[in-house]
Amino acid sequence: MFLMLKKYFITGLLIWVPLVITLWVLNLLFSILEAFVPKFLSSQSLFGCNIPGFQLILVFLVIWITGLLAANLIGRTILKYWELILGRIPLVRSIYNSVKQASDTILSSESQSFRKAVLIQYPRESCWTIAFLTGVPKDSLLSGLPGKYVSVYVPTTPNPTSGYFLIVNEKEIIPLNITVDNALKYIVSMGVVSPID
Template structure:
């Protein structure tokens, strides 16, 4: 038989790229998992914190409610939130009675008694001023956000702008420039931080709400102001869809060759 008549050598069948298929499946699973985590995580944490607050208030108020007026006395189960409702009604009635003459007299009497106790006087006066500042309708404390060059030149920190110092403190501050008190929250716990006085010219006010500033600090810069959570969810869903399309495109040529 002539050498030219010899049949061509058999070709080896293409090897299926198993590692790429495995990688595509893992990428799809990871993107789907992250998408579900972004959607369910904030909802679950919000419900958990709300449930914790409601049960905590119920535990504080329930001992002061007579057994005859508790919902579990007449129901086979407890009614979550009943203590919170009682607390809201009680605080509203307390504010109503404190607004009239008799209530104001009783409040002044109680404050005068607390003012005679040395250890309690400073704590009560400080807490009263804080609550009056935070919950007053016309208060302006901690409603503005600014930037201060701290802790070293070239490094900037977010601060919450408070009130101007008192006359006694202002006279003791060096220089003639007006100062203002600021609070610098620490990350990731914004309830702790530093309080100091800064010259007014050294503060650069930022167009940002205090809620956005707290979110930025708690997330350590991961969540930037103005970022839309729905856009992040859509981006993760788009990544998962792209991974699925890429995986299908990688498998299609292999299927044609096998046929």
């Protein structure tokens, strides 16, 4: 009797925990985005009643309109001058440039980063882990190293947003025949969810 109760309880947990965490993360993200909307643009101020999600819709509209404006010549020119101004402020320059490079790399549709999952020996020989190709390092970094090298990102488990950047000899990587999404699921699940394509 106790074993059956335990079995059903664990089965229920496996169903609810991912759902609750997903909803919690989405709620947190929406709350952060809504916090950027000034109070005078709230639905209460504009219409006299509270409309759930109104501020979030405003945030998405502002982001979409910004993208629309930045897609033309005038918008690109304004953006270029804006980045020049930010590039002259010492502390802001470092933070902005780092975040911009990371977001351009990850969010750009033309980016080739995180497009391929591979196996590498890490942290020592005969221990294998999944890594993601992120590019090819510049020749100036590889002076004196024989062979062809690639840059890889080794995510940690169960939080793949932290990890290690490595430069590895191309001969020492094994390409995997799975998608990046499935490889990430395998990493996050600590090897429990099989990476089947």
